[in-house]
Amino acid sequence: MKKFINNNDDFLKESLTGFGKAHSDIININLDPSFVSRKNKTKDGKVSLISGGGSGHEPMHGGFVGHGMLDAACPGFVFSAPTPDQMQAAAEHVDSGAGVLFIVKNYSGDIMNFQMGAEMYSGKNDSIVTNDDVAVEDSTFTTGRRGVAATVLVEKIVGSLAENGGSLEECKKLGEKVNKNAGTMGVAFTSCTVPAAGKPTFDIGDDEMEFGVGIHGEPGRKREKIQASKTIVGNILEAILDNLKPEKNEKNLLFVNGMGGTPLTELYLVYEDACQILQSKGVQVTKSLVGNYCTSLEMQGASITLLKCDDEILKHWDSPVHTAAMRWGM
Amino acid sequence: MSVSFLISQAKSVQKVIDENSAEIEVLDQKIGDGDHIFNIQRGLKLVVELEDSIKDLPLAKALNMIAMKVLSGIGGSSGALFGTFFMTMAKSPDLDKDVDFNKACEMIISGIKAMKERGKADVGEKTMMDVLIPVSEKLNELKNESEFKSGLNEVIKIAEERMLSTKDMLATKGRASFLGERAKGHIDPGARSSQLIIDTICKSVINN
Numbered sequence: 001m002k003k004f005i006n007n008n009d010d011f012l013k014e015s016l017t018g019f020g021k022a023h024s025d026i027i028n029i030n031l032d033p034s035f036v037s038r039k040n041k042t043k044d045g046k047v048s049l050i051s052g053g054g055s056g057h058e059p060m061h062g063g064f065v066g067h068g069m070l071d072a073a074c075p076g077f078v079f080s081a082p083t084p085d086q087m088q089a090a091a092e093h094v095d096s097g098a099g100v101l102f103i104v105k106n107y108s109g110d111i112m113n114f115q116m117g118a119e120m121y122s123g124k125n126d127s128i129v130t131n132d133d134v135a136v137e138d139s140t141f142t143t144g145r146r147g148v149a150a151t152v153l154v155e156k157i158v159g160s161l162a163e164n165g166g167s168l169e170e171c172k173k174l175g176e177k178v179n180k181n182a183g184t185m186g187v188a189f190t191s192c193t194v195p196a197a198g199k200p201t202f203d204i205g206d207d208e209m210e211f212g213v214g215i216h217g218e219p220g221r222k223r224e225k226i227q228a229s230k231t232i233v234g235n236i237l238e239a240i241l242d243n244l245k246p247e248k249n250e251k252n253l254l255f256v257n258g259m260g261g262t263p264l265t266e267l268y269l270v271y272e273d274a275c276q277i278l279q280s281k282g283v284q285v286t287k288s289l290v291g292n293y294c295t296s297l298e299m300q301g302a303s304i305t306l307l308k309c310d311d312e313i314l315k316h317w318d319s320p321v322h323t324a325a326m327r328w329g330m
Numbered sequence: 331m332s333v334s335f336l337i338s339q340a341k342s343v344q345k346v347i348d349e350n351s352a353e354i355e356v357l358d359q360k361i362g363d364g365d366h367i368f369n370i371q372r373g374l375k376l377v378v379e380l381e382d383s384i385k386d387l388p389l390a391k392a393l394n395m396i397a398m399k400v401l402s403g404i405g406g407s408s409g410a411l412f413g414t415f416f417m418t419m420a421k422s423p424d425l426d427k428d429v430d431f432n433k434a435c436e437m438i439i440s441g442i443k444a445m446k447e448r449g450k451a452d453v454g455e456k457t458m459m460d461v462l463i464p465v466s467e468k469l470n471e472l473k474n475e476s477e478f479k480s481g482l483n484e485v486i487k488i489a490e491e492r493m494l495s496t497k498d499m500l501a502t503k504g505r506a507s508f509l510g511e512r513a514k515g516h517i518d519p520g521a522r523s524s525q526l527i528i529d530t531i532c533k534s535v536i537n538n
Contacts, residue, residue, distance in 0.1 A: 033402065054365070054405075077372075080365045080406040084413075085398075112410035112448055116401070196368045201359055218362070219512055 001198045011195050012055055012077065019062060023324040026066045033083065035090040036062040037072040042096040047162040047171050048072070050090050051103040051155060053110055054079040056194070057215060060152060060294045063325030069159035070103075070323075078194050078297070079216045081109035087117025091125065099124035099168040103155060103175065105147030106131040126168055128175040130154055132184040132305065134243040135212030135220045148215050149257040149294040149305045150182035153317075156326065160316035178313060183240040186220070186303030187232055188213035188259060192296045211235070215259070215296045215303075229266075233273040236304050237281075246283055246308050253287035253317065254278065255305040260295035262302055267291065270302050278306075287317055293325065331434040333392045337381050339531050344374040346530045347523065358519040361501065361512075365406055366519045373404040373412060389429065393420035408520070411445045411458070418444035435473035442466040453492075456501035456513065458520035461492045465528055482532040489532075493517060493525035 005011055013031060020029030020036070027036050035052075042048050051061040052074030061073035072090040076082035091100045100121070104114045106129050118125050132150035158166075158175040166174070188210045191200035201217035204210060209232070212220025226232075246252055256271045258264070271290050278285055287309065294303070309317065320329030347354075351367050358366040376399050384392040393416050401413030418441045422433075429437070442462045446452065451459045468488050472481040496518040 076405040077365070077368075080369060080404075081410070083402045083405050083409055085402040108449065109405070109407035109410065112407060113405070116410055116413075116448075194364055194368075197355065197359075197364055201364050217364070 033086040048094040052082045059325030066323030068321035081113045084116035088120040091121040102127040132182045157316040160319040181308040183244045184305040188301035190300040192299040251286040253307040254285045255289040258292035259299040259301040261298045261300035331429040369408040376403040390425040414448045415441040435469040456499040458524040461524045489525040489528040496521040
C-alpha cells in the first residue's frame with residue numbers, strides 16, 4: 001500500500017482537519033463527534049440538509065457543505081456508516097427551527113445509524129434514501145439498489161430548494177423525485193485499498209474490469225475483459241436507459257463521475273462517447289457534470305448517471321452554489 | 331452476569347476475534363466491503379479500554395456506557411446493531427438485584443430481539459441474525475433449566491451449524507445482498523464473528 005499516511009488511527013482526523021483549514025472560508029470542522037458544517041449559521045426558517053456516510057468518497061459529502069447545498073455532513077470511518085451521535089450533534093448544531101432533512105444512501109449501516117440519530121434528535125426531521133444504482137436489481141427480496149453518484153445531484157437540487165425557502169415536505173418530495181428520475185452504473189479497472197486493510201479490496205486482472213461495481217469496491221454484475229470505451233459506455237447506458245426510459249423530448253443531465261484514480265482526460269472521453277451514443281438514440285443532453293464527485297478512494301473507473309429533468313429540477317440545478325467541491329453562479 | 335463478567339468476556343472475545351481476523355476480513359472482502367472486522371476489533375478495543383471507568387459501576391450503568399461507546403465508536407451496521415443490543419440489555423428491569431442465568435438469558439434474548447427489529451432482518455437472509463436468532467430461541471428453552479451448562483454445548487453447536495448454513499444462502503439484507511448469486515459459496519462474515527463471540531462466551535461459562 002502506498003498512501004500519504006502517518007498512522008491509521010489519525011488518518012481521518014488529520015484529513016478532516018486539513019479539509020477544514022483549506023476551506024475555512026466556507027466550513028467549520030467539529031471533531032468528536034465529527035461533522036462538517038457551514039461557516040455561517042443556517043438562516044432562520046431555512047430547512048437544514050444533513051448527509052453523511054463512510055469516508056473514502058471525497059469530496060462527497062463534506063465537499064458539498066455550503067451555500068445552496070448541505071448544511072452539515074457526517075463522515076464515518078472509511079467505508080463505514082457514521083454513528084448516531086454525529087447526526088444528532090450535527091442536527092442540533094445547524095437546525096434553525098425549520099427542521100432537518102437527512103439524505104441517506106441506501107446501505108443497511110447508513111439506514112440504521114441515521115434512523116437512530118433521527119430518533120435521538122428531538123427536533124422536527126425527515127429522511128430521504130437514495131438508490132440510483134441500476135447495476136443491481138431491485139426486488140422485494142433485497143435491500144434494494146445502492147445509493148451512489150446521483151446523491152450528489154439530489155444534494156445540489158434539494159439544497160437549492162431549501163435555500164429558496166422550500167418546506168421540509170417540499171424538500172423531501174423534490175429529493176425523492178430527483179432520485180427516482182436518476183440512474184447510475186459504474187465500472188472499475190482496479191481495486192481500491194482501505195487504509196486500515198492495507199491491501200486491495202479485490203483482485204482484478206490487468207485486462208479485466210468489474211462491470212456494475214459499487215462505490216466500496218463491491219462486486220457488480222459481472223467480471224469481463226476490458227473493451228473499447230465506446231463499448232463500455234454503450235453497455236452502461238443501455239442498462240440505465242432500460243431503467244429510466246426517457247421520453248424523446250425530455251431534457252437530461254449527463255453526469256460522468258470519476259472513481260478517484262481515473263484522470264479527467266479519460267472522463268471527458270467517456271462524456272464524449274456517452275453524448276454520441278445518447279444522441280444516436282434520440283436522448284437529449286442539456287446539462288452536464290464531469291469530475292470526481294463520488295469516489296471510491298484510488299479506484300480507477302467511472303460511473304455514468306443520467307437524470308431526467310423537468311423545469312423545477314433544471315431551475316434548482318442552475319441556481320448558485322458555493323461549496324468546497326462545487327461552485328457556480330456566485 | 332456482573333460487570334467483571336462483562337469485562338473478562340470482552341477480553342476473551344477480543345483475543346479470539348484477533349486470532350481469526352484474517353479469515354473474517356477475507357469473507358467480508360468476498361461478499362461485503364471489507365469493513366466488518368475492523369469495526370468489530372475497534373469496538374472490542376473500546377469496550378476493553380472502558381474497564382477502569384465501569385468496573386465499580388452498577389450493571390445497568392456499565393451496560394449503558396458500553397452501549398454508548400459501541401454506538402459512537404464503531405459505525406457501520408455492527409455499531410448500530412451491537413449498540414442496540416447493549417442499550418436494550420441496560421434497560422432490563424431489576425438489574426440492581428442478582429442477575430442469575432435465567433435473568434441473563436432474558437436480557438440477551440431481549441437484546442437480540444431489538445437487533446432484529448433495528449436491522450429488519452430475519453433468519454435465512456445471510457446475516458449475523460442467522461446465528462443470533464436460533465441462539466436466542468435455544469436460550470429461551472434453556473433459561474429455566476438447572477443443568478444449563480450441558481445446554482450451552484447445544485448453543486455452541488447451533489451457532490456453528492447456523493454460521494455454516496449461511497454459506498449457501500442468497501443474501502437479501504446487508505451489503506452482500508447486492509451480489510445475488512455471486513454471494514453464494516461464502517460464509518457471511520457477521521455470522522462468523524457472532525458465532526465466535528457465542529462460542530467463546532459459552533465455553534467460558536461452561537468451564538467456570
